[in-house]
Amino acid sequence: xxxxxxxxxxQAFASGKAQPIATVRHLHVSDDPLVLIPLAMAGxxxxxxxxxxxTSLEKPRLLVVSQPRNRxxxxxxxxxxxGELLPYLESFATETEAVAVDRGRDVRxxxxxxxxxxxxxxxxxxxxxxxxxSTRFRRTDxxxxxxxxxxxxxxxxxxxxxxAEMPGSALLSNTVQALGMHxxxxxxxxxxxxxxxxxxxxxxxxxxxxxxxxxxxxGPATDPGFDNKVLAPLxxxxxxxxxxxxxxxxxxxxERMWRSLDLLRALPAGARVGTRWDSDRDTYSAFVEHLAExxxxxxxxxxxxxxxSRLQRLENAAARYAVQRAxxxxxxxxxxxxxxxxxxxxxxxxxxxxxxxxxxxxVLRPRIMVATTEPVRVEAGTNLTSPARPSQKAKVISxxxxxxxxxxxxxxxxxxxxxxxxEPGSVPAVGERILLTTLSEAxxxxxxxxxxxxxxxxxxxxxAAAVTSA
Numbered sequence: 001x002x003x004x005x006x007x008x009x010x011q012a013f014a015s016g017k018a019q020p021i022a023t024v025r026h027l028h029v030s031d032d033p034l035v036l037i038p039l040a041m042a043g044x045x046x047x048x049x050x051x052x053x054x055t056s057l058e059k060p061r062l063l064v065v066s067q068p069r070n071r072x073x074x075x076x077x078x079x080x081x082x083g084e085l086l087p088y089l090e091s092f093a094t095e096t097e098a099v100a101v102d103r104g105r106d107v108r109x110x111x112x113x114x115x116x117x118x119x120x121x122x123x124x125x126x127x128x129x130x131x132x133x134s135t136r137f138r139r140t141d142x143x144x145x146x147x148x149x150x151x152x153x154x155x156x157x158x159x160x161x162x163x164a165e166m167p168g169s170a171l172l173s174n175t176v177q178a179l180g181m182h183x184x185x186x187x188x189x190x191x192x193x194x195x196x197x198x199x200x201x202x203x204x205x206x207x208x209x210x211x212x213x214x215x216x217x218x219g220p221a222t223d224p225g226f227d228n229k230v231l232a233p234l235x236x237x238x239x240x241x242x243x244x245x246x247x248x249x250x251x252x253x254x255e256r257m258w259r260s261l262d263l264l265r266a267l268p269a270g271a272r273v274g275t276r277w278d279s280d281r282d283t284y285s286a287f288v289e290h291l292a293e294x295x296x297x298x299x300x301x302x303x304x305x306x307x308x309s310r311l312q313r314l315e316n317a318a319a320r321y322a323v324q325r326a327x328x329x330x331x332x333x334x335x336x337x338x339x340x341x342x343x344x345x346x347x348x349x350x351x352x353x354x355x356x357x358x359x360x361x362x363v364l365r366p367r368i369m370v371a372t373t374e375p376v377r378v379e380a381g382t383n384l385t386s387p388a389r390p391s392q393k394a395k396v397i398s399x400x401x402x403x404x405x406x407x408x409x410x411x412x413x414x415x416x417x418x419x420x421x422x423e424p425g426s427v428p429a430v431g432e433r434i435l436l437t438t439l440s441e442a443x444x445x446x447x448x449x450x451x452x453x454x455x456x457x458x459x460x461x462x463x464a465a466a467v468t469s470a
Contacts, residue, residue, distance in 0.1 A: 002335045005184055013186030016206035022182040023331050025267035028170040028277040030116035034088050035060075035257050037120055037250050038127045040220040041068040042227045046130040048077050049222070049231075052250040053084050057258040062250070064243045067235065075146045078135055082149035089115045089156055093288045114171060114277075114284035117160060118261070120195050120218035120253055121176040125164045127220040128172070132157030136297040151297065158298050159287050165314060168276045168321040171284065175260045182267065185209070194218070199256045202263065218253040270328030276321075304459035305449045316444050323439045327387040333435065337374060342437035345372030345408065352427040355420060364420050366412045366427045367397070370434065373405035384410070384436040389426070391415035394436060410436075 008019040032055060039050040047068040054060045061084055065077045096109040119125055136154025138146040160172040176195055185192055185201035187209065192198045196212035217223050222231065226249070234242040302310060326333045326342075336342040349369035356365040376399055378384065384394040392415030400407045416426040428434050455461035 003338055004331070004335050008184045009186060012184055012201070013206075016186065018183045018185045018202040018205075020182065021184050021331065022267070022329050024270040024329050025264055025273065026181055026270050026325050026328065027168075027173060027178060027264075028116070028269070028273050028280070029261060029264050030113075030170075032113075033116045033118055033261065034085070035118045035254065036085070036124070036128075037218065037253055037257070038124055038131075038220045039222065039246070039250065040127060041065075042222055042224065044068060046127060046134065048074060048081075048131065050246045050250065051077075051081055052247075052254050053081070055088060057255070060251075060254050062243065062247050064246055066238055066242055071144075075138075075150060078131070078150050078153060079147040082147075082153035085117075086149060086153060086156065090288075091115075092284065096285075110281050110285040111288070112281075114281045116170055117172050118257060119172070119174050120257060121174050121193060123220050124218075125161060125172060125174055128157045129161035132159075132161060133300075137300075152291075155291070155297050162298075163280070163283060167314070167318040168324070169280055169283070170277060171280050175257050178264060179260055182264070195253060195256060195260075199260060203259070216249045216252050218256075219250070222249075270325070272324040272328050276324070303452050304455050304461075305452045309446070309449055312446055316446075319444070320441065323441050326437070326439055327390065327441070333387070333437070336437060336439065340375055340377030341439065342435060343372050343374040343376050343408075344433065344435045345370040345374070345405075347428045347430050347432045347434060348407070350427060350430050352422045362420060363413075364416060364422060366416070366422060368394075368410050368412065368428055370408045370410060370436065371402065371405065372408065376406050376408060378438065382438065383440075384438060385440045386428075386434050386436055388434065389415050389428075390441050392426070408436075 005021055008021050012019045034053065034055050037052040038048065041047040041049040048065055049068050050065065051063045052060050053063065063077055063080050063084070065073050067073050092111055092113050092115050095112045097112050098107045098109055100106075101108050119128065132154045134154070135146070135150050136158055138151045138154065140146060140148045140151065163169045164172040164174075176193055176198060179198055179202060180192055183202045185198060186206060187197065187201065191213070194213060195218040196215045197209045200208040200212040216226075230245060231242075233239075234245060301307075326336055333342055337344070347368050348371045350366070351368070352366045354364075354366050355362050378396055378399070380396050380398055382396045384396065386392065386394065393413050394410040395413070397409040397411055400409070412427060417423040453461055
């Protein structure tokens with residue numbers, strides 16, 4: 001927990017009202033989302049009990065498994081879920097747009113929009129991941145066949161769950177995490193995991209949150225007391241009242257999720273949210289193309305090289321997402337200013353036409369002086385970036401203490417055009433207030449991984465001796 005979030009949590013506790021910890025929205029919220037609330041039976045490994053699904057607050061569809069231990073009923077439920085979910089996921093694979101690649105020398109195509117599925121909490125994401133894993137390899141013929149839509153649904157659920165692991169992705173989002181990214185409450189992190197309590201803190205305050213704690217859960221697990229007193233007798237008797245009981249259980253969560261989307265939409269989107277959604281559209285387009293051309297289900301587990309490559313992508317995405325959030329949101333950047341990773345100041349001197357001719361050819365290297373009253377914990381030679389000019393580097397030449405702070409001399413490179421004269425506005429002018437930080441959105445090249453066949457036998461590759469003797 002950061003210092004500012006801890007302070008906001010203390011203020012929320014004192015005031016009884018959730019406090020904002022972001023000034024902009026840090027994730028994409030679709031104009032046409034699908035909300036899905038899965039519910040599993042307690043004591044059974046990911047056995048579906050019910051699901052409420054739909055693209056409109058007024059028209060939820062409730063799917064129920066009256067006997068969760070019955071294999072046929074479970075796969076009938078999965079087929080019904082596929083009947084609701086697959087048309088939505090495939091409906092965006094229509095209109096495409098051209099995207100320039102290779103510096104404009106070529107183009108590729110992607111769909112102009114992509115689906116966005118919302119679940120209540122991280123447990124909902126885990127439920128869909130396990131459901132996808134248990135269905136994508138099912139056979140539609142032979143012994144114990146399943147409806148044709150079941151394995152296809154499994155592939156889509158695996159795709160969505162995999163996308164949810166990527167920091168910044170919004171193809172599969174959970175409401176608890178989205179709300180917690182923008183507001184903080186006066187209760188513990190464990191209590192924030194309860195959607196009803198978290199939502200009540202944000203909309204009404206602590207008193208309403210205490211009442212919401214005793215309300216219905218948001219799945220996928222059910223309350224033990226509800227299981228023993230209500231659910232178990234209804235399942236044992238195959239009671240027709242089961243559907244109505246489950247509808248009453250899920251409806252409050254259904255309404256809170258749609259109201260949560262309205263809360264998020266009320267926040268202005270961060271400047272880089274659109275770029276991340278473009279990446280989601282690329283991912284969606286690639287998967288649709290895979291289904292059309294190959295259609296093979298995802299492997300049960302990654303090999304050593306694929307796992308290492310994926311881990312690196314996740315790490316790079318997490319670092320990039322943290323930087324983008326800070327660049328988009330002054331409240332997030334304030335935390336970095338507290339730690340000395342960023343500082344703000346006023347330009348007091350500027351030489352925008354300075355030329356460095358010490359190398360093989362002259363290059364434009366303007367210098368500016370920034371006066372700041374904030375602590376500066378960077379040394380000469382450090383490269384800084386301004387969120388206002390992310391493509392420009394500012395190299396620290398010197399840091400000189402003053403009576404009320406320090407003067408930082410910077411040499412600029414990049415983001416000023418290709419001539420020996422800086423483009424207008426590309427060099428900060430005297431009197432301009434700028435923010436500088438060690439954070440950077442610069443591209444991080446991936447590591448070179450070996451071919452899977454060249455990995456050692458401990459990581460999937462055969463021993464060289466064994467290959468030779470064979």
